[in-house]
Amino acid sequence: xxxxxxxxxxxxxxxxxxxxxxxxxxxxxxxxxxxxxxxxxxxxxxxxxxxxxxxxxxxxxxxxxxxxxxxxxxxxxxxxxxxxxxxxxxxxxxxxxxxxxxxxxxxxxxxxxxxxxxxxxxxxxxxxxxxxxxxxxxxxxxxxxxxxxxxxxxxxxxxxxxxxxxxxxxxxxxxxxxxxxxxxxxxxxxxxxxxxxxxxxxxxxxxxxxxxxxxxxxxxxxxxxxxxxxxxxxxxxxxxxxxxxxxxxxxxxxxxxxxxxxxxxxxxxxxxxxxxxxxxxxxxxxxx
Amino acid sequence: xxxxxxxxxxxxxxxxxxxxxxxxxxxxxxxxxxxxxxxxxxxxxxxxxxxxxxxxxxxxxxxxxxxxxxxxxxxxxxxxxxxxxxxxxxxxxxxxxxxxxxxxxxxxxxxxxxxxxxxxxxxxxxxxxxxxxxxxxxxxxxxxxxxxxxxxxxxxxxxxxxxxxxxxxxxxxxxxxxxxxxxxxxxxxxxxxxxxxxxxxxxxxxxxxxxxxxxxxxxxxxxxxxxxxxxxxxxxxxxxxxxxxxxxxxxxxxxxxxxxxxxxxxxxxxxxxxxxxxxxxxxxxxxxxxxxxxxxxxxxxxxxxxxxxxxxxxxxxxxxxxxxxxxxxxxxxxxxxxxxxxxxxxxxxxxxxxxxxxxxxxxxxxxxxxxxxxxxxxxxxxxxxxxxxxxxxxxxxxxxxxxxxxxxxxxxxxxxxxxxxx
Numbered sequence: 054x055x056x057x058x059x060x061x062x063x064x065x066x067x068x069x070x071x072x073x074x075x076x077x078x079x080x081x082x083x084x085x086x087x088x089x090x091x092x093x094x095x096x097x098x099x100x101x102x103x104x105x106x107x108x109x110x111x112x113x114x115x116x117x118x119x120x121x122x123x124x125x126x127x128x129x130x131x132x133x134x135x136x137x138x139x140x141x142x143x144x145x146x147x148x149x150x151x152x153x154x155x156x157x158x159x160x161x162x163x164x165x166x167x168x169x170x171x172x173x174x175x176x177x178x179x180x181x182x183x184x185x186x187x188x189x190x191x192x193x194x195x196x197x198x199x200x201x202x203x204x205x206x207x208x209x210x211x212x213x214x215x216x217x218x219x220x221x222x223x224x225x226x227x228x229x230x231x232x233x234x235x236x237x238x239x240x241x242x243x244x245x246x247x248x249x250x251x252x253x254x255x256x257x258x259x260x261x262x263x264x265x266x267x268x269x270x271x272x273x274x275x276x277x278x279x280x281x282x283x284x285x286x287x288x289x290x291x292x293x294x295x296x297x298x299x300x301x302x303x304x305x306x307x308x309x310x311x312x313x314x315x316x317x318x319x320x321x322x323x324x325x326x327x328x329x330x331x332x333x334x335x336x337x338x339x340x341x
Numbered sequence: 342x343x344x345x346x347x348x349x350x351x352x353x354x355x356x357x358x359x360x361x362x363x364x365x366x367x368x369x370x371x372x373x374x375x376x377x378x379x380x381x382x383x384x385x386x387x388x389x390x391x392x393x394x395x396x397x398x399x400x401x402x403x404x405x406x407x408x409x410x411x412x413x414x415x416x417x418x419x420x421x422x423x424x425x426x427x428x429x430x431x432x433x434x435x436x437x438x439x440x441x442x443x444x445x446x447x448x449x450x451x452x453x454x455x456x457x458x459x460x461x462x463x464x465x466x467x468x469x470x471x472x473x474x475x476x477x478x479x480x481x482x483x484x485x486x487x488x489x490x491x492x493x494x495x496x497x498x499x500x501x502x503x504x505x506x507x508x509x510x511x512x513x514x515x516x517x518x519x520x521x522x523x524x525x526x527x528x529x530x531x532x533x534x535x536x537x538x539x540x541x542x543x544x545x546x547x548x549x550x551x552x553x554x555x556x557x558x559x560x561x562x563x564x565x566x567x568x569x570x571x572x573x574x575x576x577x578x579x580x581x582x583x584x585x586x587x588x589x590x591x592x593x594x595x596x597x598x599x600x601x602x603x604x605x606x607x608x609x610x611x612x613x614x615x616x617x618x619x620x621x622x623x624x625x626x627x628x629x630x631x632x633x634x635x636x637x638x639x640x641x642x643x644x645x646x647x648x649x650x651x652x653x654x655x656x657x658x659x660x661x662x663x664x665x666x667x668x669x670x671x672x673x674x675x676x677x678x679x680x681x682x683x684x685x686x687x688x689x690x691x692x693x694x695x696x697x698x699x700x701x702x703x704x705x706x707x708x709x710x711x712x713x714x715x716x717x718x719x720x721x722x723x724x725x726x727x728x729x730x731x732x733x734x735x736x737x738x739x740x741x742x743x744x745x746x747x748x749x750x751x752x753x754x755x756x757x758x759x760x761x762x763x
Contacts, residue, residue: 059564271392
């Protein structure tokens with residue numbers, strides 16, 4: 054029982070972090086239909102920015118992540134303009150667009166290697182290493198802080214998309230671009246804003262990642278499969294679906310890792326994904 | 342009518358002149374060949390997961406090249422490197438070695454860093470019957486049984502079991518003796534080999550294995566794994582892991598409050614300065630393998646001079662700033678090649694291999710003698726224990742006292758603190 058409770062809690066903590074990594078992709082891939090395979094590379098860029106500021110100024114990693122969001126937003130919006138002008142406007146976004154983001158992933162990785170080298174980077178914060186006990190459940194702050202921040206970010210993005218005019222416009226542009234245009238909104242600007250928002254979330258996800266463990270330039274590749282799987286499992290474009298999917302993946306991974314052996318964890322987690330898609334091809338919260 | 346005798350004399354003269362000219366040309370070509378640089382080819386992980394080690398190794402190798410060229414080169418010829426980035430992708434290694442041999446026409450080859458990058462080069466190197474000095478591959482030659490393979494990592498004649506022998510020998514010397522062991526390792530070539538060796542050692546010593554599992558290298562959180570280990574209540578925990586996992590394991594062990602009496606063994610990464618600095622006091626008490634630490638018992642001739650050069654060059658390159666773990670060995674495996682070429686005065690692969698088998702080499706990592714299978718004739722896998730590590734201080738690891746050598750006894754610099762967390 055002790056082990057089971059701890060596994061469930063650890064799964065929720067891990068799942069919340071996965072949600073922070075995947076929330077931006079839920080916007081770009083799920084809602085804007087842009088296969089941003091470079092998404093995890095932006096997360097690593099966020100980790101590196103956090104590391105630089107943390108080691109030089111000693112600021113808290115989470116605070117750095119939050120402070121970085123406007124810069125990442127502007128970068129994201131700029132990247133979308135290039136993507137739009139080069140591919141989307143001419144209708145070449147499917148294959149050429151994929152190659153564009155694939156190339157961007159390598160560019161980010163190589164630039165990080167050239168500028169900062171390939172050594173492992175870590176941050177320090179007072180709470181890393183501590184644990185809080187609730188009965189027989191122990192929660193490491195190294196996982197709790199990312200969980201709380203991830204919950205705030207994902208719920209915040211969800212509320213923004215569902216409650217504000219721009220948020221609804223983002224949802225609308227995914228469903229009917231022409232109708233949005235007829236209502237006087239500029240779909241390109243809306244998509245640009247949404248893409249910027251998605252990249253802004255990677256700044257925070259990056260700061261959370263480097264709190265959890267060490268980072269080197271190529272570590273983002275580990276999260277490509279997981280992030281896309283979470284978005285698909287949740288139902289393309291559904292933020293609540295993405296949150297639930299991330300938590301399922303996290304809990305299944307830790308339960309299997311604890312009771313069957315960690316090697317089985319990804320296989321069983323992705324088995325759950327396949328099974329869900331077999332029963333509900335549109336994902337957990339996807340529209341039929 | 343031309344005088345026949347005159348014609349014959351003219352022919353002889355022309356023939357002689359031609360032969361003289363041809364002779365001069367051949368001599369000129371041979372002279373030019375002799376002055377051409379000796380090309381040493383290799384692949385190296387300069388990007389991807391092993392790039393941290395690969396780049397550090399390259400710095401060390403370039404220091405050797407510059408040192409040897411300053412001394413006049415090998416056989417009077419300057420030494421030149423031809424190398425390509427294998428991006429830590431084993432699939433890229435065979436085409437790189439094919440290109441090095443068929444297109445670049447290198448004279449000698451050495452290996453990339455790490456088991457996963459060395460093994461794919463073996464079939465190509467073996468087909469050409471080349472000597473293959475190798476850098477940190479665990480038990481690669483167990484399968485190939487190639488008689489021109491020479492491994493600089495001091496794993497010993499039985500690399501799989503020698504790797505963890507010290508860890509288990511130390512455990513069994515304690516009172517009361519431990520009876521149970523947990524073995525956990527990453528699902529990757531090196532870690533699986535290390536775990537297989539640990540399993541064999543544990544079984545041989547009569548320890549009961551209460552946990553024996555592997556985890557995928559992409560694991561983010563290690564607390565569930567450490568909790569599962571804790572639930573089996575092992576006396577000792579042997580871990581075979583890569584740098585990010587090692588960090589995760591150490592942090593999780595501290596967060597969960599792991600109660601094992603001995604913890605560590607085969608964790609890659611705890612030798613790297615950046616990780617040591619970040620983990621700080623969390624490392625105290627951990628017993629882990631290493632190959633060189635700045636303890637007085639390991640003060641080999643030339644090692645400090647080499648490290649001074651390495652540290653000066655590593656400063657702004659984003660690689661391990663202290664370079665204790667891999668760089669001295671990356672320098673030493675080229676010293677082995679250098680001393681063999683100088684001694685045989687030849688690039689003949691058979692002669693080089695024969696020399697490498699019979700000689701004890703003097704290197705910056707001490708005396709190196711290879712056994713029949715190309716591994717070190719005698720294991721020198723050190724078991725070191727982290728002691729009195731202070732938080733956020735890189736410089737402390739540059740000197741002695743922080744990684745005390747417990748095993749083997751001829752290199753020992755202190756006694757074990759047991760259990761690991763008092």
